[in-house]
Amino acid sequence: MERVVQFTGPRQVEVAPCERAGLPPGHLRVRTRYSGISAGTELTAYRGTNPYLTRTWDPASRLFQEGSPGIEYPVAGWGYSEVGEVLEVSPELAGTEGLPAVGDLVWGIWGHRSEGVVPAERMAGHTLPAQLEPLAGAFARVGAIAQNAVLAADLHVGEDVAVFGQGVIGLLATRLARLSGARVTAVDALDARLAKAVEYGAHHTLNARTDAVAETVRELTEGRGADVAIEISGAYPALHEALRSVAVAGRVVASGFYQGDGAGLRLGDEFHHNRAQLVCSQIGGVPPQLAGRWTVERLQRTFLRLVAEGEVDVASLVSHVVPVAEAADAYVLLDERPADALQIVLEF
Template sequence: MPKEFVLVAPRTIEFREYSEPPLGPGEVRVRSIVSGIKHGTEMALYTGDTPFLTQRFDLECRLFLPEDNPTLYPHHLGSWLVGEVVEVGPGVTRFRVGDLVHGGLVHRPTNVARAEQLYPLAPNMSPETALFTDPALFALNAVHDAQLKLGDVVAVFGLGAIGLLAVQMARLNGAMRIFAVDLIEARRNLARRYGADDALDPAAGDVALAIKRATRNRGVDVAMEISGSYAALHQAIRSVQVGGRVVAASYYKGSAAPLSLGAEWHHNRPTLISSMAVWGCPHRLYPLWDLERLERTAIDLLERGLLSTEGMVTQRIPYERAPEAYAFIASHPDETIKVVLTY
């Protein structure tokens, strides 16, 4: 029998045998080729740095509420996966056995999914490139929330996969000047390759002041914070001009101590926007845009070569060594951008 891995406690992964269920109408069975680990939400589940550890999210009142009997574990991890169709159920006409497909699925050797959940892999797109559909849709949502206009000056804080894609999308959207901010030199170098005009190291000095000085003390029109760092969020707030926009598109954990709302936040009246494309949050331009359109547009941008992912895959690790992959990301975040599992 095939084996899947399950998160049974923070930082504890176990492999278990699983059975292959028969296919129902409209379902397909997919044999995995490669899948990508999500470095934000998925890693928060792995480390236990998530409110779901002790609370539940009540979808009616949209609040996290205490949970007497937490049910987070055991938990299946997953994000975006590419595989081959090996069996189709009754009524499936969209795919045939042998087709390559991709979509949001859990990490395991095989998956059963509804045919409409999956996308065909374009002949000109590699399986690894398709894995960037997930970060690309969140980057696209952040750019939409930023309401970028032709000629805007933009700062992107955090140059992981989402941030690096956001840099490229900001350029596609007509940004006049792009500041890319990250502690890691390799990421800053990639940002320059992808179109950033300035790549700044926040450890080298006051990054918000550097941005202000470079813009004749005005600041940027929009700052997108995609690192998940409260310190970076504070600098993003400091970097925008009066009435500017700050888009927070990351997963924040722990204490917000570095964030000081009594300073520039209070005196410069920026608008802070939470960018969230899932969990039932409608797109701000709904019904013109929704999650399905975000996904399809992200795929289209990748298929057309309008977004580059070259250099973003930093590690390729066999599925059987998945526990090592998660442990490596947790302990060496400075050495990873996108870690993929191979099957």
């Protein structure tokens, strides 16, 4: 009997048994080793704030429609950061060049479940590099999210960037911005995360609760303000402070998953008077100006290459490896005591 992690209601988690799925043509069967929990997107479903729980996304009009939810509880198998071993390949695919073979370690997206049945085209090129520890594969997607935000920032050598939010994705954005040649000011409300940001290359750190962030950013930049701010916490007050922190015509990359109404965001203030640019970064696509060269697949592979080459450390971001049977406790920890955790990984 297989197992899957599911939300049965707001803040209710169970590890449920499920039948083993068949293997259709064109698919691979993967036995999960590790599955990383997203402290952003997943917690919106865990807490009951995700917009899909109350509205339906219409892909044709690209609008949310009121009236019926797009997903309902139980929400089973969320998760987008999995690593596992290929157990079975659909017979007609055996020996196909570029596809993983039985026994290979692979990374991809099949959710918090003990076994994934995944379309083969989604796994092409997803064999884990031999020099990487299996846990590193759980960072392919979160690393791509961070890199996508840095690409949207359009950074140049010597520019100043403020990165708001120093959770896992924010820390990775801090590191990637530093690799891009920017001077980074890291902003967070937790001192432990700010200390980690220094390890990841931040030149300056500011505590959002105790420091005058926008004013200090201007002091650090000869009065101009940051060339770019990347907001990755998903908190509206942080987005507002990011808009306050950039220079005239500066850019703010909103990469968080914001929930509900925009309390704390006042667009008639600095955003209006400083003519700030506000752009969205979302992992469903790359910045439009880069679409001829970059894809989401390239983001993921590039990030893992940077890890393999020693440019980005992901091992020290793993604060907890939790047996899947204790998944409910892991979500409580992320929800109620975020200062005590960074990346939590479920072990199957």
